[in-house]
Amino acid sequence: MPSREPAAPPGDNHPLVDVLTAHGARSDRLTHLRTLPARDGEHADWPGWADPALVAGCRAQGVERPWTHQVTAAEATWRGQHVALATSTGSGKSLAFWLPALTAVRAARHTTAADAGRIEARTRGATVLYLSPTKALAADQLTGLTGLLDAAGIRDVRTATCDGDTPREERRWVVDHADVVLTNPDFLHFALLPQHRRWTRLLRGLRYVVVDEGHTYRGVFGAHVALVLRRLARLVEHLGGRAPTVVVASATTADPAVSAARLIGVPPEEVTAVTADSSPAGRRTVALWRPPEIAGFGVERAGASDLDPGADAWALPDPLDPQAHETDTVLTSTGEADHPRRSATAEVADLLADLAAHGARTLAFTRSRRGAESVAQQTRDHLRPVSPDLAGRVAAYRGGYLPEERRELEEALRSGALLGLATTNALELGVDISGLDAVLVAGWPGTRMSLWQQAGRAGRAGADGLVAFVAREDPLDTYLVTHPEAVFDAPLEACVFDPANPYVLAPQLCAAAQELPLRADGLARFGDPGQVREILDVLVARGALRRRPSGWYWTHAQPAADLADLRGSGGRPVRVVEAATGRLLGTVDAGSADGQVHDGAVYTHQGVTFVVDHLDLADHVALVVRRDVDHATWSRELMEISIAEPGDAEHPAPEGAPPARRREWGPVAWGLGPVEVTSQVVSFQRRRVPDMQVLDTEALDLPQRTLGTTAVWWSVPDFVLRAAGVDDDVAPGALHAAEHAAIGLLPLLATCDRWDLGGVSTAQHPDTGEATVFVYDAYPGGAGFAERGYELGARWLRAVRDAVDACPCADGCPACVQSPKCGNENSPLDKAAAVRLLDAVLSHAPSS
Incomplete structure (x- = not known):
């Protein structure tokens, strides 16, 4: 039964609670209600070094005195200390980094003006680089920054956004004149760093780097950005500047100083963490x-x-979310769920x-x-x-x-x-x-x-x-709304990413070598020098880099930066274009294009429906036709997985990949290591809206996609299955159900969600010779989530077993073993056999 807490007295509830519950008619849907108390604000005085005009501008905007955490972070930044600023949404983090940054720009400008007659004055100005994960956030920050400067009457600080959408003439002005450049890691990686000689003025004077929304830099994306920041610091020093002070502004996270230090590439003790939020709430x-x-x-x-x-059971991942490779879009059948719930x-x-x-x-x-x-x-x-x-x-x-x-x-x-x-x-x-x-x-x-x-x-x-x-009807969602302590009382997650991931490190080393040849005495900047050398040796053997006595060089005509896919999206986004007019409607990331904008797919934009006439993968464009239809479309994807063992010529482990790990629980074997996942979108269904009746199924001729990543797996011999009452007929359904539930519950233990993961199960896998369940990271090279599952295997499977067994459905439902992404239409699934299987596996788990 849902866990319930007595509601607060009516006068204490937010008045909109009555709207949610329809004045009591929907109260049975409310499983828990908690009121988080208000918080008073705590002010501090403006720092003595703060630019008076900036302070006046803040006051003109209604900020008479700053919050204490803003001053604490600003003071540390001004002293040249790296800062991890992790406070709540709306707590004014921007003021904490703009105050020292803009003060430094103005102070340097006044010094330069006083020395205008000296030749070196041209390059003495202080500059600031602001990085955000999205263009929208950079544009929003520019609006706020411009408002502050206008309120302060400051005209001598030149600010601009610069990204892939910036016209050539505007970009030239930014290169020559901007003191504060707001951009994103993608532009830094693909444009600014490879063309660093053009950006010498900005880089040589770079005093501060602001990394906003630092909690979003996790997984493969976080690993790439960490190495991009190392490349940035390397070039700044090469051009005669000093290593910039970095401020990582983030949502409240676990161990913010540790995460920020890993992102910057410094020891945690060199980062000042500011986590006490003194803003009112x-x-x-x-x-x-x-x-x-x-x-x-x-x-x-x-x-x-x-x-x-749009029901969640068929939702495809958003491109801002990591891309999964276990994709399906199949409605829960009435035979598999006694009481399906509303989406x-x-x-x-x-x-x-x-x-x-x-x-x-x-x-x-x-x-x-x-x-x-x-x-x-x-x-x-x-x-x-x-x-x-x-x-x-x-x-x-x-x-x-x-x-x-x-x-x-x-x-x-x-x-x-x-x-x-x-x-x-x-x-x-x-x-x-x-x-x-x-x-x-x-x-x-x-x-x-x-x-x-x-x-x-x-x-x-x-x-x-x-x-x-x-x-949603999902094991994790069901667990959380019936266990409110897991929402309110559990600790926040830490950001998980691994800059040493060879899939990430190898292309980043190529990009660094093109910018500036790599020297042996500088390898420690990119990680353990021994591991970096091993990867460099592989790159030389493959002809990517050339080794000379003075270092490692990139000698190819094409840009090395193109080798790295920062966001793991699988390549260039696909443009969605109206065929009749040539109007660009939007974009779809490369990893989702096969499933979302294949020929015949229905594409919706602000309530207007279009049908895809043709998906051109070579030109990265989907041509659509405006059409009112009574149906929607869902794609089906098939996949295979192979363990990449050293010495396996057909499925070799990636060079430089971490070695496979293995342990045994008696007869049950656990593995962790590199795998190769091959997937292909093979067909799609048209379903009438709203009753979801299948109108027809149409085959698709799309290419196979191969993902090299990291997986955790466990294998069970036949005699363990038989002892658990899992015979050949029910084994596929038991393994499949356990796989789905395992994917759904791993986010309780790792910093990920279901869309970060994929899975495959089989009654006899050719690489293990036994019944095997795989759960893999849906990122090239892996992102650390499968490794977390391997390390916490017993705890993970116990949570899976308990969640499946506790679900009141008879045969399995989206709240326990059905998956919104299943490539096999959630068939076969055997909930009861899955519980018996998990009990048998856990009976061999170490007592510790």
């Missing part, structure tokens, strides 16, 4: 919410509001409509692009009979929109022109959206860090706010 009421069971029995009786084309997206659409009707400004976070479009469309449909004007004040926001569309939506939400915005995690980051009344979260966002980042959008600037986490 209003009360925040947080509701855990489980959608109801669907009345009646079966899909055929479900209404349009219960099952929808989280359908439930959130109802709640968003009710909140909008009450005038509450609300963000609804979804797990996918499709989910965002679906929530927005259903909300508009609910509101249209009430008020067409009100329906027009709800929209979708997601990655893949054009920049100008995103800016318009952000401004409309700020101004109140929009009351409701259904969004992916694209708005989780620091874009300044304040004054919101409520936040809805449709499905676990992956980490507690992300949940509290999203929740922080409600009630900013000291106002009270309401947050509702609405569970």
